[in-house]
Amino acid sequence: KAGVTQTPRYLIKTRGQQVTLSCSPISGHRSVSWYQQTPGQGLQFLFEYFSETQRNKGNFPGRFSGRQFSNSRSEMNVSTLELGDSALYLCASTRGATGELFFGEGSRLTVL
């Protein structure tokens, strides 16, 4: 069974640009959530999608957005990139309210 797949794995952008990250969950998992990981801050919750609907949203500015498609694949977008957006962005999927998140390897974004 394939795990959670995130693309791209690494990317470099400049301030003011935008970026789109993709996440393919484990087959059968309908919930996809996104986290921002930075040193010293741990993992910060961005948002969670279930059946194409955003159910929860963290405390991030509107520059951070996401969506989920009918096949449960999800994308997140960050517009008008800032230096502070440099981070590892992790996607996780879960089958239901089991409490176990299955993480992808992450997309490491560097903003110059």
Next chain:
Amino acid sequence: AQTVTQSQPEMSVQEAETVTLSCTYDTSENNYYLFWYKQPPSRQMILVIRQEAYKQQNATENRFSVNFQKAAKSFSLKISDSQLGDTAMYFCAFMINTGNQFYFGTGTSLTVIP
């Protein structure tokens, strides 16, 4: 507000010894789950152990066990017979039983010394 605090940014332990990682949390919810996740260097984060808040019995998973003190809002992880493969960042987390929103601590970097 929900918060998770891991007060030990870095820890080390000799191979085969026992180490305990601390975690405290704050929530006004009564139904929730607690977790320890492990993130090895340059590898995916994986679940180590989970605890339902309504269960008084502490969860165990092979060499890993927890000490769950609900009243104190404390959830520590004990690793027995530490192995080199246990070297990783460990994150404490909890989830409210109304959705899949997790709250993570800032992590403890554990190094197992041969």
